[in-house]
Amino acid sequence: MESTFTLPCVVCGAELEPAFNNPMANAEPNQPHGGTTFFTNGHYGSTVFDQMDRTELQINLCDPCLLKAAEAGRVLHFAPPRPSPPRAAVLWAPDGSGALG
Numbered sequence: 335m336e337s338t339f340t341l342p343c344v345v346c347g348a349e350l351e352p353a354f355n356n357p358m359a360n361a362e363p364n365q366p367h368g369g370t371t372f373f374t375n376g377h378y379g380s381t382v383f384d385q386m387d388r389t390e391l392q393i394n395l396c397d398p399c400l401l402k403a404a405e406a407g408r409v410l411h412f413a414p415p416r417p418s419p420p421r422a423a424v425l426w427a428p429d430g431s432g433a434l435g
């Protein structure tokens with residue numbers, strides 16, 4: 335695979351140019367300009383890809399297809415994960431009199 339290789343859009347087949355033209359500056363070989371890239375390692379329920387061996391598939395989606403899908407209500411947008419709050423800690427009291435709660 336060439337260092338500037340980009341996959342076409344998985345929906346419409348549009349060719350996507352690499353986001354970086356300098357292969358030395360491009361750590362990700364499939365970084366499309368005008369599109370996004372998605373990885374999956376499979377899902378329970380898929381009848382075609384659920385390898386459970388940590389291998390992944392990658393697809394590209396052009397921006398126009400992403401916008402059409404969003405307008406049709408087929409895209410979820412997630413908030414960033416919240417950091418875990420610090421855990422409360424008290425000295426352990428074997429008789430259960432500790433105030434942890």
Ligand SMILES: [Zn+2]
Pocket residue numbers: 343344345346347348395396397398399400
């Ligand atoms: Zn497309």
